[in-house]
Amino acid sequence: MLQDAFREACARYATGITVATVTDSGGRPHGLTANSFSSVSWKPPMVLVCVDHGATAHDRFYAADSFAINILSDRQRDLSIRFAGPADERFEGLDWHPGPETGAPLLPGVLAWLECRTVHRVEAGDHTVFIGEVKSAGGTGEAQPLVYFLRQYRLLQL
């Protein structure tokens, strides 16, 4: 089956792990674990993330005019699991803060973060591709990334 071969091929593409986040009109945070993040353009700086139509956070992403990408470190496997778990518990007790340019939620202790203004929403099969222009970004030095390969969390070995 093509579907199976497709999944097996994609599972062999090692990625980092991000938590993509937005706020709703009431200022409440929403987010999901996403490894479909990619940089897109340098000038202007642009990135994308693909969100499943069925994801609880999908319509929040569609309605928002900005989003943030939080790139997880190897010590944040718990955050990856949390943001793929029950939607109403994802931000419970979490010390997030609004990004300086867009207000999109930034998570504590991440390896790096990007704040983006949403410039395109592209329908692609069962996902929407959200393309954002990066408005601010930062990173936290020497930590190592959380890696995902063959459906498991891995540590980077250099």
Ligand SMILES: Cc1cc2nc3c(=O)[nH]c(=O)nc-3n(C[C@H](O)[C@H](O)[C@H](O)COP(=O)(O)O)c2cc1C
């Ligand atoms: C490692 C990993 C990567 C994921 N990447 C994506 C992604 O890129 N896009 C997406 O829509 N869902 C992705 N998911 C699934 C979401 O995190 C989440 O589990 C899904 O949206 C179901 O959430 P819901 O219960 O809020 O609908 C990923 C899950 C894991 C564990």
